Amino acid sequence: MSKQQDARSSIINGSGINRRTLLASSAVLGGAMLLPGRTFAQASQPSPGGTLRIAMPFNPAALDPITGRNVPDFNALYAIFDALIAFDPATLELKPMLAKDWTFTDPKTLVLNLVDGVKFHDGTPFTAEAVKFNLDRSMNDPRSNVKSDLVSVASVAATGSGQVTIKLKQPNYSLPTILTGRVGCIVSPASIQAAANGNVDRNPVGTGPFKFVEWQDNTLIKVARNPDYWQKGLPYLDGIDFRIINELNTAARTVTAGETDLALNMAAQQIATARRMPDLTAEANPSMIFFTLMMNFAKPPLNDIRVRQAMNYAINREELNKVLMLGLGQPTSTMFPKDFWAVDAGTANFYQHDPEKARKLLAEAGYPNGLEVETWSWPDQTSIQRLELVGNQLSQVGIRLKVTPSPPQVVNQFFYIEGKGSMILNPQGGWLDPSQTYERLFGASGQFNAGKVEDPQFRKLLDATGASADAGERKAAFAALQRFVVEQALHLPLVTSAAMSIRNKKVKDWHYDRLHSPRFHRVWLDQNA
CATH class of the missing domain: 3.90.76.10 (Dipeptide-binding Protein; Domain 1)
Structure with missing residues (x-):
């Protein structure tokens, strides 16, 4: 054994x-x-x-x-x-x-x-x-x-x-x-x-290796070495200066210019540029982060499963990965990369690009001439460009996005105050156990469930994923939960991302x-x- x-x-x-x-x-x-x-x-x-x-x-x-x-x-x-x-x-x-x-x-x-x-x-x-x-x-x-x-x-x-x-x-x-x-x-x-x-x-x-020193909004977070850290000999650094630079190209250029040592949360475009510079290391490693349009499925028009499914069939995920991720991500109908233990291959690519099927579903839902969906987006240039491409694909089947580039407080209103918008394009993920991802996004008390409603079948399936410590049993339980979320089209998944960073030697x-x-x-x- x-x-x-x-x-x-x-x-x-x-x-x-x-x-x-x-x-x-x-x-x-x-x-x-x-x-x-x-x-x-x-x-x-x-x-x-x-x-x-x-x-x-x-x-x-x-x-x-x-x-x-x-x-x-x-x-x-x-x-x-x-x-x-x-x-x-x-x-x-x-x-x-x-x-x-x-x-x-x-x-x-x-x-x-x-x-x-x-x-x-x-x-x-x-x-x-x-x-x-x-x-x-x-x-x-x-x-x-x-x-x-x-x-x-x-x-x-x-x-x-x-x-x-x-x-x-x-x-x-x-x-x-x-x-x-x-x-x-x-x-x-x-x-x-x-x-x-x-x-x-x-x-x-x-109790961590560094003590908080100061925070200048949108400029700097500074931490200093904890001299009494309980893990003896650590950390090695005297401190860390986190410079907050919202424009990704500018952030990447600070490493090139020697003004910073490391740039985090980069996008594919910055990685492609940095890889041409021999003095830098640009990495795009497998990641649990994915891009999706989170839906308020508690109110019209997205409370209709046919509308949600139509949106999923309208998306050409292969094209999104090529254009937005320069091939560094993975197209997906779910939330996890294809090599993740809890992903089910049978539904990972459930929604293939099918504009005709999308139009048929919209007509069945009472929208033969299409519809408009109020949508939020992060205000940075990369996020706006991302949503423009998604919106163009949806428009081919008659779904028009009324987009509001939003400061963080509007994002807060979407997720925490019911009634503010119907959809938001947001990076998600970053939780070690897949049950956290499902709970956060679709549970009734979930942080990213705007409508705060939950199907009883979802709860039953989610509870089953934690009922056993056996790997095989958990994998089977997650496969059933994944199929439910995908078939119900509870969100509009696009691509999984990569963990992208640029650093000097x-x-x-x-x-x-x-x-x-x-x-x-x-x-x-x-x-x-």
Whole structure:
């Protein structure tokens, strides 16, 4: 029996499911089935010191993990905050972090044992009570955007100074994976209690390798080395300057000009240009980020499945990948790349380009002459161009987009205040467990479900994905859930993206994982490069 088969057998037959077992299972789910043969080589002899200069688009909505909402927030979040559980950037295998180990003592009880001697940046101790405080806050705070991640949790208790016990409403073996993300990033309770209305959006205090220094809106986020970091000898950098540059070409040029060392969240056009420059490294690695038009399917016209399906048949995804991604992405009718363990090949390309079928569905829905759909878009040039191409394809079957380039507050209104628009083009993804993606996008309390409605069949299928720790059973459950979402056309998926970055030769041990969530613990600068 192979090691992976033995791990699965232990999960099925053992009375307790511990961290070691789950790590082995995670290798099946996140490693062997996801990134076969891919490893990251570590550069030798790191040299401490220096400030890493980063160019990145998008001013964060918040630097409080539970109130932020965008994938690029993680550029800074994992510098300031440690999560309860980490993951390997190459394999996505779960690894200890603030929780040194974890065990399912029964299918509805998860016990975390915590690292000793950790302190928050404000000097207060990291304890089991601090973890309970944070998880309760994620579930109950009115401003929390991550309630859907913990929808299966019934209660959290500190069962010792270094132990946390989580009771579940129903089995959910995806929870350790979920604790690698926003809900697992632990904020100092003292900082929250001292802040007006508990708002620490702009004053983050974590346990991470870097301490927050300042945030100049749309200009700069600065962090400095945490001299008391609990992982001795880390980090190597003295600090990081995150320069916020919303125009992607400008951000890329700062690396070319030597003004920054690393540019994040780049697009295909910048990668193509940078690859012609021998002094730069431009990477486009496989990614869990995808582009989709999120729909408010709770109100007309998108509450009609025929309209939603018509839109999906109207899209030529192969053309979008060639033009928008320069071939670096993948056309998809779902949300995941074709080599991801939870994707079902049978429905991954369900919607082929079929304008005639789209027109027929529109006529059946009562729109023989087409219709207009009020649509939002991010205001940057790349996003506008992306939506123009999609809109042109939809117009060929009579679907006209009434587009409003929106500042972040309008995006907030679309997702959180029902009635503001019908559709928005948005990059999505960046969650380690696929159940998080489905919950966030389509669950009734999901952050990106504008209408806040949910089909009972969706809930039944989603709950089934966490009912077993067995890889094969989870894969089958996700295949059924994927088919439901695709056939119901709950959104308009276009292409999966790539994790794209540009850097100079000085930046060492830098890894951009599939989730676009970089960690800077071991990054260092080679001044001789």
